[in-house]
Amino acid sequence: MNVFLQQLINGLSLGSVYALMAVGYSLVYSILNFSNFAHGGVIMLGAYFGLYAMTLLPLPLLGGLIVAALCCGLVAVTLEKIAYSPLRRRNAPSLYFIISAMGASIFLENIVVATIGPTFKTYPTVFEKTAIQIADISVNKIDLMMFVIAAISLLILVFILGKTKIGLAIRASSYSSRGATLMGVNVDRVIFVIFMIGGVMAGFAGMLFGMRYTVYPQIGIITNKSFIAAVFGGLGSLPGAVIGSILLGVIETFAASSVSNYRDLIAFVLLILVLVIKPSGLMGKVVEDKA
């Protein structure tokens, strides 16, 4: 029972970081209808921004998180301006967006390799690696922190989407961006905001992931799992992405204890299963092409 609870908590904390990644991806997918494969690059930069904010400036943990989030938001918005908005203006097919995203992801990854170098870096120790004892369960402090920070930022996002005017605009645009434009929604601004939100979440995710493990230029590959989690939860559905991510994190943690060599394969097996059984995912809507 103890082992079970412990694994569950580990899985939840891993899943919540996947969820932070999947949110940014899912928001963009729901409005622009393409997979933003450059998201991994932004997450990777988040890990580096946080690292340098904490070692060079030296800022405390919270300061590092804020710097990483703001810088990532800026990067994501700039990326949209340079790579996607020319395509958006031309009404280009989504294939072109995906290609542009691929280019951006290669660019971001390799500019870090070329300037900082491909070596592994580690964060300064913020917490000692001790565990907290709650009843019989011991929880790693950093895992707990990952979960708390991810949960707080997701709750803030839910508030923004549900209660604010811009949140309403985002929801309207994801339903139909043309219809939203006709109702007076400034879709350009909505897109700016979703890239900003995605970037901020990516900054958090990157930094938390970097602290838990190590920082290296290919860390963005981890986002592949959040793409798969988004399919698992239902492509284009935000609650689906969050639930899918958390479930993936939990399943991975449990399965990893028995088949550790194939740990990274679990996400793919899950993807195949979802595609065979219920391609629309847990919460997905069936998408029909409207002419």
Added chain:
Amino acid sequence: MAWYYLEGILILCGINVMVVLGLSLLTGFTGLFSFGHAGFMAIGAYVSASLTTMLHWPFIPAVVAGGLVAMLMSFIIGGLTLNLKGDYFCIATLGFGEAIRLILNNVQTFGGARGMASIPLKSSLVAVYAFVIIGVIFMWFLIRSRHGRNMVAIREEELAAQAIGINVFRYKMLSLAASALYAGIGGALWAHYLTFINPAMFMLTKSTEMTIMVIIGGLGSITGSIVGTFFLTFLPEAFREFADWRMVVYGAAVIAVMALRPQGLLGGIEFSPKGIIKWITTSGKSKKAQVKTPVEGGKA
């Protein structure tokens, strides 16, 4: 420049052309985007290498078998995802490429992470270019056939293509299968040129590198893809000292191409004997034999 060195690069060009031709059909002509072609290459390489080293098959049947097994795998990926609307195919190929690499990393029959060594060196210049020439001719006729035109129709406007009675799923599947076959053969030739393979050679970056060649060369152009491949295979040899910056420049180039000239270097334009003669006789007044340019703005 020593001939030996030049020959090596030319063989690599030929192998890359094989893979890029397949990707060109898939991305340039059918409008599907794959992150998993390194996986198909890996399958081709491992299958053919096992056949020649363990079962002592002759070279050519082993290479063809490698391609066919890759094609069989593509039926599984395609069958699950190609009839779904959205980016399912893209994400599935992403997972597929990584999964193949992980499996190969852990299966000790194929050497695990160390990979396979002492594969016979069979990919000579003649052998590689024999495959390339057959591949180019087949692709040329496929694109110009009814099937090729159907694929282009799907790329341009899927819904309209379906409305005029094109079986969209079937043609997407055909395109994917053909491109997996090419990638498998390319991988098999690569294995028999390098004489060793390991899973790390078939990372995501290999897939993206191949896709970049298609994009720089031009979506929707066979000759463009070939020119792009030769260009991008020779270029790094000339700029060895900037090796670190190579991928940075590629990434920026892809964004720039998509923003400024999405048809790439030669998008939609094919070199053909007829076209060149026409171009010479009319001395630059008319355009080169213009075939299908990707038209934008189809989707509202």
